[in-house]
Structure formats: C-alpha cells, structure tokens
Ligand SMILES: O=C(O)CCC(=O)C(=O)O
C-alpha cells in the first residue's frame with residue numbers, strides 16, 4: 001500500500017492510473033474548521049442511515065443528511081432520500097470549494113461518525129442519479145481519519161489521512177475503477193463530519 005507523504009501538491013494525482021484524486025490539504029485554519037464543525041452539528045438534520053443489505057433493513061450508527069439546490073431524490077443502498085434546501089454554512093462551503101477546485105456542485109451528502117469505531121465500507125459513488133465522471137468534493141471536519149482507495153481490478157491500494165478542514169477531490173473515472181472506504185479504528189477518536197459535494201444529473205424534461 002502506498003501511504004503518501006502528505007506533501008501539499010494539490011495538482012498531484014494520488015492514483016497511479018484509471019482516475020484522478022487530488023488532496024488540497026487544509027483549506028482553512030483550525031478556528032474556522034472548529035466553527036464549521038459546531039455549526040454543522042447544530043444546524044444539520046442528522047438522521048441514522050437506513051440501508052437494505054442482502055434484503056435486510058439495517059440502521060447505521062453513523063448519521064447522514066442530504067442537501068441540495070433542489071429536492072433531488074437520491075437513491076443508494078435501495079433507499080431514496082429527498083434533498084433539503086442549502087443551509088447558510090453548506091452554501092458558503094460549496095462556494096469555497098467551487099472556488100478552490102474550479103468545479104461545480106448541486107448537492108451534498110453529509111456523514112457524522114461519532115467515534116473511530118464508525119466508518120464506511122468499500123464502495124464507489126457511481127449511483128445512476130449522479131452525473132457520470134463529475135467531480136466529487138470531500139470536505140472533512142473533526143477527527144483525522146485514514147481514507148483508502150482500492151483498484152477494482154488490480155486491488156492496488158492508496159491511502160491518505162483526511163485532516164480537519166481539508167478538501168479532497170475525486171474525478172474522472174475514479175468511481176468506475178476504484179472503491180474507497182473509511183476504515184473503522186479502535187483508537188479512541190473524537191467525532192468527525194464529512195461532506196461530499198456532488199452533481200446530481202438534472203433530468204431533461
Ligand atoms: O467520510 C468519508 O470520508 C467518506 C464518505 C464517503 O465515501 C461517501 O459519503 O460516499
């Protein structure tokens with residue numbers, strides 16, 4: 001596994017092939033990141049996630065929320081959610097990330113991990129509702145956590161640490177050829193909030 005030295009070259013592609021991942025590092029100072037973390041905990045309509053896995057309904061400890069510029073329906077793990085309207089903080093963060101990355105987004109999936117023991121299993125974000133190959137921006141607040149990519153075919157792994165107030169961009173064919181996960185850890189970590197800004201393909205009608 002390549003554990004990248006976290007040198008801050010945001011133009012460097014962390015993937016060796018079949019996709020593009022850029023790590024921008026911390027895009028704001030600690031005080032601002034803590035401010036956003038607290039505001040997000042307070043203002044977001046956090047709900048336990050429900051998913052149907054092997055035909056069984058499960059409820060995760062991790063909490064989720066789904067926001068966007070329209071009440072987009074978003075289906076994953078066989079459940080559909082409708083986006084709530086942007087909050088002030090989400091709109092500010094969206095504009096900040098759009099400026100940093102030169103990409104645009106119309107929705108955001110939020111995840112709240114209460115401890116290091118909560119994580120997210122291997123998956124790719126290539127649901128049919130999402131615009132194919134569009135950039136996904138991942139913004140993290142709170143505990144620093146390891147994040148891992150695995151090539152679907154070669155099983156090659158690439159890992160990095162997502163810091164408090166940091167931005168990661170996944171784009172191009174990344175979701176087609178690579179899985180990613182947030183491993184859980186027994187290390188006693190504080191909570192973490194992750195925001196993935198996405199583009200829902202708007203229906204032509
Ligand atoms: O929490 C993270 O860093 C990853 C979240 C993620 O992969 C997702 O929401 O699809």
Ligand SMILES: [Fe+2]
Pocket residue numbers: 123124125180
């Ligand atoms: Fe993901």
